[in-house]
Amino acid sequence: MSKKLIAEPAAAPASFEEAMAELAQLVTQMESGQLPLEASVAAYARGSELVKYCAGQLDKVESQVKILEGDMLKPFADAGEVQP
Template sequence: MSKKSIAENAAAPESFEQAMAELAELVTQMEGGALPLEASVAAYARGSELVKYCAAQLEKVESQVKVLEGDMLKPFAADAAGEGIQ
């Protein structure tokens, strides 16, 4: 992804999944080391925006789940996950 295409993607993501896919692409390109310095900085800035967006979406969904569960969320117990499933 060139600096220009990173700037083109600067719009807000349409969904959490789209943001995660773009973030994964940015990470792959940055880890590859093929981006010039300016493009790396732009990719890092875009990645930071995407992380903030994803975190906000997760918080929003978590609060919706709390409402649906009547604020009675319980920690997930790995050993209880298989109970009742045969």
């Protein structure tokens, strides 16, 4: 009977910035077209985990900003736009 190796889940990133850097590296590797099929699938799965982590971190920060701004987010003005 053959045993399948089950990959252990990769550790959670230490920070949002670390997750973004790892995600950028994965995208570069995948876009190069040099990864074998199994490695591409693993890279895609890890990338998906990193995207979920980053989205969660952004949601947390957005919640904190809403609290700090009294639940009234202000629209971001373009550099050329004059605010009243």
